[in-house]
Amino acid sequence: MPSTLTGLIAILRGLTPEEAPAVGRALYEAGFRTLEVPLNSPNPLESIRLLRKDLPQDIQVGAGTVLTPAQVADVAAAGGQLIVSPNANTEVIAATVDSGLASYPGVATPSEAFAALSAGATALKIFPSETVGIAGMKAWSSVLPAGTQLLPVGGVDEQTLGTWLQAGAAGAGVGSWLYKPGRSIDEIAERAASLVTVWTTHTAA
Numbered sequence: 001m002p003s004t005l006t007g008l009i010a011i012l013r014g015l016t017p018e019e020a021p022a023v024g025r026a027l028y029e030a031g032f033r034t035l036e037v038p039l040n041s042p043n044p045l046e047s048i049r050l051l052r053k054d055l056p057q058d059i060q061v062g063a064g065t066v067l068t069p070a071q072v073a074d075v076a077a078a079g080g081q082l083i084v085s086p087n088a089n090t091e092v093i094a095a096t097v098d099s100g101l102a103s104y105p106g107v108a109t110p111s112e113a114f115a116a117l118s119a120g121a122t123a124l125k126i127f128p129s130e131t132v133g134i135a136g137m138k139a140w141s142s143v144l145p146a147g148t149q150l151l152p153v154g155g156v157d158e159q160t161l162g163t164w165l166q167a168g169a170a171g172a173g174v175g176s177w178l179y180k181p182g183r184s185i186d187e188i189a190e191r192a193a194s195l196v197t198v199w200t201t202h203t204a205a
Helices: 020-030 044-054 069-077 090-098 110-119 129-141 161-166 185-204
Strands: 008-011 034-038 060-064 082-084 102-104 124-126 150-152 172-174
Touching (some): 110 129, 124 129, 150 172
Parallel strands (some): 008 034, 008 172, 034 060
């Protein structure tokens, strides 16, 4: 199993604190090294605390659907290391950077992408990725600064991940295809392993 940080982000929308440790361990053992708990999940800050406490240090745990600087502070206090947003709010990006956390804002246009990078974004979440598309991502890559990491989110699954990676994506966020409330730990682990297999196949090529 991969021992290095992958570009795959598990989006755990709806995760509860009660199931967080078991889900986190299953994803870690499958090879995931970045977990995102959206703030519109039940008691998300407690889930982040539990994941950070329970899992090894070589995994990033953070929050998604972060919309305000105050929420950034809450996530930092809970031990979060990563802030993911659906939009490119430069105040949120600045607060994230000031807190020493990684900033993954959502962007849907080149203008938003450049503004997010200027504000200090670590990487860019292409959202919704179905709208931008692979052709759009390739066009962005030709004008964005070299080394900019682009991570599609929305509709990514075992079948589409490889196409995005082959086109130059630095990783991807995977949500409901990987995790949804009520899905068994065994199925989550199986789906996670299939994504990591796609990832390792493409990154080793």
